[in-house]
Amino acid sequence: MEWYIIGIIAALLTTFGFVPQILKMRRTKSAKDVSITTLFQFCLGVILWTLYGIHLGDFIIIAANAISFLILIxxxxxxYYYNGRQI
Amino acid sequence: MEWYIIGIIAALLTTFGFVPQILKMRRTKSAKDVSITTLFQFCLGVILWTLYGIHLGDFIIIAANAISFLILIxxxxxxYYYNGRQI
Structure with missing residues (x-):
């Protein structure tokens, strides 16, 4: 079993996990049901995961969470853009 | 620096990352803006992360992702419950 392949697929799925949510907000131009707390909680979480990955020396954890951070931003x-439009 | 504390806080934040989203759906009784693709993508992702954590022998990664899986369910x-109510 090539474990790094499992790690890479896992990383790709969760790293890009919020991309469908971004596309849905863009398509429907609505975000009122989306939890901003969830987004900020993940944002802080992936920053700390990145630090923990650096400690472990695990490139997959570092890369996955650093990219997640950018997607969460x-x-x-x-x-805020689509909720602002609705007010 | 106690690295395991960083790991535990990171794990708590992302493990329970969808809890605010669940509470918001429950409070507003609405889920139409939530991306189901995001939820399923994370669900598959955390299953694979759990396997990868078993490979690394890292208890934090295993526990965080196993609990995430239950929260995602x-x-x-x-x-589906709240989208069903709206139809």
Missing amino acids: VAIAFY | VAIAFY
């Missing part, structure tokens, strides 16, 4: 921006 | 159930 986009999701948070979309949340 | 609840989130998916709530999504």
Whole structure:
């Protein structure tokens, strides 16, 4: 079993996990049901996961969470943009 | 630096990351803006992360992702329950 392949697929799925949510906000131009607390909680979480990955020396954990962070920033921006349009 | 504390806080934040989303769906009784693709993508992702954690022998990764899986099942159930009510 090539474990790194499992790790890479896991990383790709969760790293890009909020991409469908971003696309849905963009498509429907609505974000009112999305939890901003969830987005901020993940944002802080992936920052700490990145630090923990550096400690473990595990490249997959570092890369996955650093990219997640950037995607979460986009999701948070979309949340405020589309909620702002509705008010 | 006690690295395991960073790991535990990171794990708690992302493990329970969808709890605010579940509470918001329950409070607003609405889930139409939530991306079900995001929920299923995370669900598959955390299953694979759990396997990868077993490979690494890292208890934090195993526990965090196994609990995440259970929370995601609840989130998916709530999504269908509240979207079903709206139809």
